[in-house]
Amino acid sequence: MLVQNVSGSAGHSPPKYRTWIQYYRSQFKIKHALTCAEYNCTRTDIHGAHINKYYFNYIKAYHKTYIIPLCPKHNNPNFKQSFYIKCNTKLLECNYINYNFIIKKYIIIYLLVILILSYIKIKLY
Numbered sequence: 001m002l003v004q005n006v007s008g009s010a011g012h013s014p015p016k017y018r019t020w021i022q023y024y025r026s027q028f029k030i031k032h033a034l035t036c037a038e039y040n041c042t043r044t045d046i047h048g049a050h051i052n053k054y055y056f057n058y059i060k061a062y063h064k065t066y067i068i069p070l071c072p073k074h075n076n077p078n079f080k081q082s083f084y085i086k087c088n089t090k091l092l093e094c095n096y097i098n099y100n101f102i103i104k105k106y107i108i109i110y111l112l113v114i115l116i117l118s119y120i121k122i123k124l125y
């Protein structure tokens with residue numbers, strides 16, 4: 001399975017848990033030690049990392065964001081390339097919201113509404 005790190009997710013914290021890996025463990029009820037999910041990696045000093053998995057169908061390409069266990073080497077903003085993870089890795093779906101994108105979208109809608117309203121006003125008078 002090919003995945004890629006999500007950048008800019010560090011400030012984001014999980015619901016009711018202090019760390020993403022605690023949240024991950026609780027959701028799958030994992031008690032045993034976990035190793036890094038990267039295909040060849042055996043490190044056990046892991047974090048809960050945000051990754052994107054890409055999907056393609058005939059119409060479009062899209063991605064979903066998941067939490068998986070990764071070591072500091074593989075959960076790193078400088079580690080930008082796509083990488084393979086172990087096939088038995090459990091993916092915890094995470095509806096990571098890009099707030100910057102949403103704010104930008106609303107500013108554009110707001111400006112369009114103002115533009116349309118001022119246009120209507122010009123027409124009326």
Ligand SMILES: [Zn+2]
Pocket residue numbers: 036037038041042043070071072073074
């Ligand atoms: Zn690793």
